[in-house]
Amino acid sequence: MKRLLISFVFFCIIGPRTIFADVLVHAAASLTDALQEIAVLYKKDNNENVQFNFGASSMLARQIQEGAPGDIFVSADELKMDDLQKKGLILTETRKSILSNTLAIIVPEDSKTVLNTIQDLLKIKGNIAIAEPQSVPAGIYAKEYLKKVGLWNKIIDRLLPTENVRAAMAIVEAGNADAGIVYKTDAAISKKVRTALEISKEEGPNISYPIAVLKESKDPQAAMKFYQYLISDQAFEVYRKYGFLTAESLK
Numbered sequence: 001m002k003r004l005l006i007s008f009v010f011f012c013i014i015g016p017r018t019i020f021a022d023v024l025v026h027a028a029a030s031l032t033d034a035l036q037e038i039a040v041l042y043k044k045d046n047n048e049n050v051q052f053n054f055g056a057s058s059m060l061a062r063q064i065q066e067g068a069p070g071d072i073f074v075s076a077d078e079l080k081m082d083d084l085q086k087k088g089l090i091l092t093e094t095r096k097s098i099l100s101n102t103l104a105i106i107v108p109e110d111s112k113t114v115l116n117t118i119q120d121l122l123k124i125k126g127n128i129a130i131a132e133p134q135s136v137p138a139g140i141y142a143k144e145y146l147k148k149v150g151l152w153n154k155i156i157d158r159l160l161p162t163e164n165v166r167a168a169m170a171i172v173e174a175g176n177a178d179a180g181i182v183y184k185t186d187a188a189i190s191k192k193v194r195t196a197l198e199i200s201k202e203e204g205p206n207i208s209y210p211i212a213v214l215k216e217s218k219d220p221q222a223a224m225k226f227y228q229y230l231i232s233d234q235a236f237e238v239y240r241k242y243g244f245l246t247a248e249s250l251k
Helices: 002-014 029-046 057-065 078-086 118-123 137-148 152-158 165-173 184-189 220-230 233-241
Strands: 023-028 050-055 072-074 096-100 103-108 128-131 159-162 179-183 193-198 209-213
Touching: 023 029, 023 057, 023 220, 029 050, 029 165, 029 184, 029 220, 029 233, 050 057, 057 072, 057 078, 072 220, 078 209, 103 137, 103 165, 103 184, 118 152, 128 137, 128 165, 137 152, 137 165, 137 179, 152 159, 159 165, 165 179, 165 184, 165 193, 179 184, 184 193, 209 220, 220 233
Parallel strands: 023 050, 023 072, 128 159, 128 179
Antiparallel strands: 072 209, 096 209, 103 179, 103 193
């Protein structure tokens, strides 16, 4: 009964895919702009539609586990993909780590805040927006890094957890937080915030975006076709345009 309810609610939100899309992709919110552009290029080349369900990877993985339909999953961390693999919900042979990212500290565009090092976060007296640090990849990465540099316990009372990384950025854009911790790729697309401090790949957490075809895909052939496009040279040009890094496994 629960699985039927989840599928019905998901159908109401996403819509009848048989009309709108050949492929349905569950993807991390931070990939929204890049994947939407890739889908436009794909339709131009193949005359096939792609529909997306963007959100926190933890939420997407839970939806898939509870029976939500879909063809491909692109996660912002390996753990959520691990969960699906253990439950036999992905085609293991299609699992591939394709992208990486870095963290950035953002502030409102008109903020006078200057951060020379991560320790300068202590100078910010207001709230700091962050993706939910217990389950959402961007928040987990941020928590890992803040613990590494000894700041987690010092600023935990000023952290504002949100449902995903885009929500964290939106709070800063609206002026409801004095700073936020997001991916560098998210910070780059907003005109309402500016990057006060970038965390280098060497200093920050190991961020990894894996992809896999879902075992319960309703159209495996269409799923594999778009999967191959997502790992093609054309797609990687778009990823890099938005600031994503190529995964170490592909270098």
